[in-house]
Amino acid sequence: MKVTKKEFKEKFEKRLQDRFAISIEDASSTELYETLGKVIKSYYSSDWKHTRQDYLNHEQKQVYYFSIEFLPGRMLKSNLLNLGMLEMVQEALVEWNIDLEDLVQEEPDMALGNGGLGRLASCFMDSLASIGMPGNGNGIRYEYGLFKQKFVDGYQVELPDEWLNQRNIWEVRRESKAVDVHFGGNVYLKESPTGQLKPVYEGGYSIKAIPYDTGMTGYENDTVNTMRLWSAEVTEEDKINFQNFEDRKELENLTSVLYPDDSNEAGLRFRLSQEYFFVSAGMQSILHYYKSLGLPMTEMNKFIAIHINDTHPAMCVPELMRLLVDEEGMAWEKAWDVTTKVMSYTNHTIMSEALEKWKISLMKEVCPRIYQIIKEIDRRFVEEWSHVFDPELIERTRIIRNKQVHMAHLAIIGTHSINGVAKLHSDLLKSVVLKDFYTIYPDRFNNKTNGIAQRRWSQISNPLLSSTLDKYIGKSWRKNADDLKLLLNHADDKKVYADLAKVKKENKKRLAQYIKETKGIEVSPDAIFDVQVKRLHAYKRQLMNLMHIIKLYLDIKENPDLDITPRVFIFGAKAAPSYHFAKSVIKLINETANLINNDASINGKLKVVFLENYNVSLAELIIPAADVSEQISLASKEASGTSNMKFMLNGAVTMATLDGANIEIRDVVGDDNIKIFGLTEAEVYRYYNEQNYNSADIYNNNPVIHRVVNAFIDGTIPNSRMEGQEIYDSLIKYNDEFFILRDFMSYCEAQESLDADYKDKARWGKMSLTNIAHAGHFSADNTVRKYAEDIWQIEPVRKG
Numbered sequence: 182m183k184v185t186k187k188e189f190k191e192k193f194e195k196r197l198q199d200r201f202a203i204s205i206e207d208a209s210s211t212e213l214y215e216t217l218g219k220v221i222k223s224y225y226s227s228d229w230k231h232t233r234q235d236y237l238n239h240e241q242k243q244v245y246y247f248s249i250e251f252l253p254g255r256m257l258k259s260n261l262l263n264l265g266m267l268e269m270v271q272e273a274l275v276e277w278n279i280d281l282e283d284l285v286q287e288e289p290d291m292a293l294g295n296g297g298l299g300r301l302a303s304c305f306m307d308s309l310a311s312i313g314m315p316g317n318g319n320g321i322r323y324e325y326g327l328f329k330q331k332f333v334d335g336y337q338v339e340l341p342d343e344w345l346n347q348r349n350i351w352e353v354r355r356e357s358k359a360v361d362v363h364f365g366g367n368v369y370l371k372e373s374p375t376g377q378l379k380p381v382y383e384g385g386y387s388i389k390a391i392p393y394d395t396g397m398t399g400y401e402n403d404t405v406n407t408m409r410l411w412s413a414e415v416t417e418e419d420k421i422n423f424q425n426f427e428d429r430k431e432l433e434n435l436t437s438v439l440y441p442d443d444s445n446e447a448g449l450r451f452r453l454s455q456e457y458f459f460v461s462a463g464m465q466s467i468l469h470y471y472k473s474l475g476l477p478m479t480e481m482n483k484f485i486a487i488h489i490n491d492t493h494p495a496m497c498v499p500e501l502m503r504l505l506v507d508e509e510g511m512a513w514e515k516a517w518d519v520t521t522k523v524m525s526y527t528n529h530t531i532m533s534e535a536l537e538k539w540k541i542s543l544m545k546e547v548c549p550r551i552y553q554i555i556k557e558i559d560r561r562f563v564e565e566w567s568h569v570f571d572p573e574l575i576e577r578t579r580i581i582r583n584k585q586v587h588m589a590h591l592a593i594i595g596t597h598s599i600n601g602v603a604k605l606h607s608d609l610l611k612s613v614v615l616k617d618f619y620t621i622y623p624d625r626f627n628n629k630t631n632g633i634a635q636r637r638w639s640q641i642s643n644p645l646l647s648s649t650l651d652k653y654i655g656k657s658w659r660k661n662a663d664d665l666k667l668l669l670n671h672a673d674d675k676k677v678y679a680d681l682a683k684v685k686k687e688n689k690k691r692l693a694q695y696i697k698e699t700k701g702i703e704v705s706p707d708a709i710f711d712v713q714v715k716r717l718h719a720y721k722r723q724l725m726n727l728m729h730i731i732k733l734y735l736d737i738k739e740n741p742d743l744d745i746t747p748r749v750f751i752f753g754a755k756a757a758p759s760y761h762f763a764k765s766v767i768k769l770i771n772e773t774a775n776l777i778n779n780d781a782s783i784n785g786k787l788k789v790v791f792l793e794n795y796n797v798s799l800a801e802l803i804i805p806a807a808d809v810s811e812q813i814s815l816a817s818k819e820a821s822g823t824s825n826m827k828f829m830l831n832g833a834v835t836m837a838t839l840d841g842a843n844i845e846i847r848d849v850v851g852d853d854n855i856k857i858f859g860l861t862e863a864e865v866y867r868y869y870n871e872q873n874y875n876s877a878d879i880y881n882n883n884p885v886i887h888r889v890v891n892a893f894i895d896g897t898i899p900n901s902r903m904e905g906q907e908i909y910d911s912l913i914k915y916n917d918e919f920f921i922l923r924d925f926m927s928y929c930e931a932q933e934s935l936d937a938d939y940k941d942k943a944r945w946g947k948m949s950l951t952n953i954a955h956a957g958h959f960s961a962d963n964t965v966r967k968y969a970e971d972i973w974q975i976e977p978v979r980k981g
């Protein structure tokens with residue numbers, strides 16, 4: 182679409198006047214933002230309509246991506262960029278003395294997710310549209326997104342995220358597409374006059390599910406897909422049906438909050454109800470659509486693919502069975518054949534506490550018919566395989582075991598494809614975590630390494646880098662990230678290094694400004710910006726990073742002339758509100774920061790900054806300013822990681838364990854352009870098998886480690902006696918679950934080597950350039966293409 186500046190300005194002024202009856206000069210940022218949003222929407226609304234019609238007219242196979250979390254962040258600039266209007270609008274606003282950035286700040290982050298899982302879903306939404314693939318999102322419209330984090334006295338405090346207080350300008354409420362979702366009551370089967378068994382429902386409640394659709398614009402290709410988020414509403418007439426007030430309240434509030442925890446199953450009826458709610462609503466609406474095509478039910482898999490992002494939407498399997506068997510009268514075997522062909526599943530973690538299980542009693546209470554269907558799936562699974570494989574293996578792989586429903590088992594048995602999210606992770610699924618299933622279904626397992634929305638993490642977050650790249654390699658990389666490789670033609674060009682360094686410095690200044698404004702801390706853009714931003718979790722080992730900082734501090738105190746490049750350590754991380762250990766780590770980082778930042782004797786060689794409320798928008802500010810990307814999880818624990826990819830694209834050098842996608846980053850950039858340290862996954866597993874890890878031995882025998890660990894309990898870090906003791910105990914008394922002491926010296930050596938590399942401008946320039954040049958490998962456009970070919974069998978849209 183080509184819109185001229187003149188057309189835009191006229192439309193904008195007219196909208197502003199129609200809506201607020203004011204002129205540009207009198208309008209507030211909020212009014213200007215809302216007007217701009219409306220204008221943008223008016224530019225893509227006809228493409229949105231046409232995209233939907235094209236899919237319908239061509240009976241295109243579509244994928245529906247079910248995810249309990251989406252984390253899109255802000256949409257104003259990405260929509261402008263995708264519509265090819267970003268620069269024009271920037272200029273037009275400047276002519277009115279308006280800075281686009283001021284309007285951007287008016288948009289609340291859409292934070293309907295915790296971290297990597299939800300962010301991946303949003304990156305996929307962006308890429309699906311941008312490569313013109315028919316793909317839809319299906320999730321929950323939480324009224325409160327992930328909590329807002331504040332620090333009080335160094336402690337994390339959680340505040341509600343009232344993002345809907347300002348109207349969400351992007352969504353469209355579609356009352357006419359509402360469906361009812363049924364909960365609770367009793368169900369029994371009764372023979373119908375035709376001899377079929379039909380479920381009879383007694384009692385229970387229905388809840389109205391209202392879809393809110395958001396257009397997902399593709400990059401300069403006139404495609405606009407849909408992300409559909411469901412909201413629960415209880416109508417006045419429904420209200421009388423509730424037997425008690427608590428049940429009513431619970432269901433009324435079903436879509437009010439996002440669980441602020443991305444790893445533990447929140448063992449609550451509420452969460453299970455949320456899962457069934459968005460699954461059932463989504464599946465019903467897909468079936469409505471499919472029926473409108475008038476095609477045979479048995480061929481649904483030729484037109485519909487459904488993707489289960491982690492286990493939370495695994496009830497898609499029994500829900501489709503329910504719709505096909507109960508509602509459409511299909512025979513079980515036929516329905517099962519269609520269902521497994523339609524469904525596919527991504528596993529996101531090997532952390533056992535995150536493998537979702539639900540008590541049978543709870544599931545019976547929340548969705549009794551679904552439980553019956555799962556029981557039947559389980560029965561047939563055992564019947565089919567127990568003569569083929571060791572009965573014990575089949576017992577271990579059943580869906581229903583020990584009075585619990587195992588959601589991962591359901592997701593594997595009920596789908597035709599199971600993928601991990603990085604090579605190592607997918608291998609571990611086959612060899613360890615899901616080994617029994619791999620024995621039964623070897624063909625179902627595959628790998629799809631995660632990717633990132635390359636445009637958001639370069640063009641939107643780093644315009645300076647983008648224009649520098651244009652200068653040397655042209656603009657094709659903006660559409661096709663693989664073309665970043667053209668930068669390798671300049672791999673030895675010192676002029677390019679200098680230009681890239683200049684960009685980095687500007688981005689560091691921008692971040693330093695933000696740090697000054699929000700934290701009152703002065704940091705020098707000449708220091709190394711060493712960054713770790715991600716959820717706070719023991720396995721991600723923010724604690725090891727902190728220990729390295731403490732070591733440097735003690736070293737400088739002892740030897741004030743120590744020759745190290747000044748460093749600014751930057752953290753961003755939310756801890757789950759109930760995660761005690763993680764909150765103690767936050768407190769300790771904050772107290773260490775206070776100590777170090779206020780110690781004049783170290784001459785500003787170290788600074789520590791913990792930025793509050795890490796989210797997508799903050800990531801867009803931080804990542805372009807990073808020199809060092811901390812990706813230091815214990816090998817085998819981080820399924821993939823995606824911030825590692827964002828940093829790489831922005832020219833940071835990765836400090837990495839051989840974990841998740843770090844391994845693949847190393848493979849593409851080469852050992853010279855990444856800092857690898859620590860145990861390998863095989864070594865970690867050897868410790869597990871031999872059960873011979875002993876952290877106290879390391880502590881007792883290594884004076885460096887002894888000294889750093891003691892800092893937690895000897896008063897070195899002020900105001901944190903309890904937290905310090907707790908961390909000390911986790912390392913020494915409870916044997917250091919994530920092998921921090923084992924990896925610590927290796928980590929420090931890698932950091933020293935990095936310091937030396939940084940001092941050598943040419944060396945660093947080449948490392949940074951090489952990382953950027955290879956980042957296209959991790960574009961989600963590529964990842965999604967592989968899903969489309971191997972798993973979903975969908976193709977780009979035919980237009981017209």
Ligand SMILES: *Cc1c(COP(=O)(O)O)cnc(C)c1O
Nearest residue numbers: 296297715796797800822823824
């Ligand atoms: C990319 C991203 C993540 C994922 O970070 P990892 O380091 O891969 O865990 C989490 N939160 C936000 C806001 C992100 O943008």
